[in-house]
Amino acid sequence: MLDSIRKIVNEPFFNQFITIVILIQAAVLVLETIPVFKEYYSFLESISTGVLIVYIIEAGLKISASYPNFSSYFKNGWNILDFSIIVLSLIPFGGGYSTIARLIRLLRVTRLSNRSKEMSVVVKTIIKSIPSMVNIFLLLSLLFFIYSIAGYHLFSATDPAHWGSLPRAIITLFQILTLEGWVEVMAPATHANPLNIIYFVSFIVIGTFxxxxxxxxxxxxxxxxxxxALEEEIRNPATQNEILFEIKEIRKKIDELESRLTR
Structure with missing residues (x-):
């Protein structure tokens, strides 16, 4: 029985079927936003419920396939994500919280991120970059802090619309960082004192470049x-469970051949 479950889980068709189910959920989410399909809301709800059932069955099969080491299922980050989505989907949100239930359905579509190895690599890249991003964000925050206070003291009198308060100064700096309309922001300040251009150029060079x-x-x-890491995985694709599964399959074939020979 367990061998059959492992075989199903490892079949490429199984992964393709789950991908199709996720795409169906995405299509339902799109149709729910179209007013014409409001009258079919109960039908769309039924499809979403069916998708959730498929997710539960998939998780059950994968957990069963990991027997007797069930913890191996939760060692995989993608499995934890899938299981968390199922748990959140099973929480009964009703009344004023129905919007939360619809938003949770969006999480089901995020499972598309691990449908292919290439997409998994992109997601892993983002996750692994978070610690370094935090340090860069702190550096950028310090830059914003210094320049926003300096901008408030330098330009609040000449251009209060952009520099009249600290929050406005921060928003203005964010606009400058995007390089969108920064010349118009700079114009009143440089008109009052041409040397103020040093402030804007230095911020763009440090912040943007x-x-x-x-x-x-x-x-x-x-x-x-x-x-x-993906290349290493491709070079050494077989896990311990997969090797054991292949060994058992080979043993079955050998037993079948022996029984035929004895006949």
Whole structure:
């Protein structure tokens, strides 16, 4: 029985079927936003319920396939994500919390992120980059703090619309960081004193050209590490459970041949 379950779980068709189910859930989410399909809401609800049942069956099969070492199922980050989505989907949100229930359905579609190895690598890259991103974010926050206070004291009198308070100054700096309309923001300040251009140029050079490029460099480095890990996985694809499963299959074939020979 367990051998059959493991065989089903390892079949490429099983993974493809789950992908189709996820796409169906995505289609239902789209149809729910179209007013014409409001009258079919109960039918769409039934499809979403069916999708959840498929998810539960899939998780049950994978957990059963990991017998007797059930903890191996939860050692996989993707399995933890899938299991968490199922648990959240089973929480009965009603009344004013029905919107939360609909938003939880969006989580079901996030499972598309691990349907292929390439997409898994991209997600792993983002996750592995988070610690480095935190340090870059702290550096950027310090930069914003210094320049927003300096901008408030330098330009609040000449351009209160952009620099009249600390929150406004921070929003203005964020606009400058995106390089969108920063010339118009700079114009009143440089009109009052041409030397103020040093403030804007220095912020763009440090914030956009240096800090943001460091951020990109971190993503690229983590991406290279993730692809190297994928290459290692491709070189050594077989896990212990898979090897044991193959050995059992070979033994079955040998037993079948022996029984035929004895006949």
């Amino acid at each position: 240096i800090v943001i490029n460091i951020f990109v460099a971190v993503i690229v480095r983590k991406s290279e590490e993730a692809y190297k």
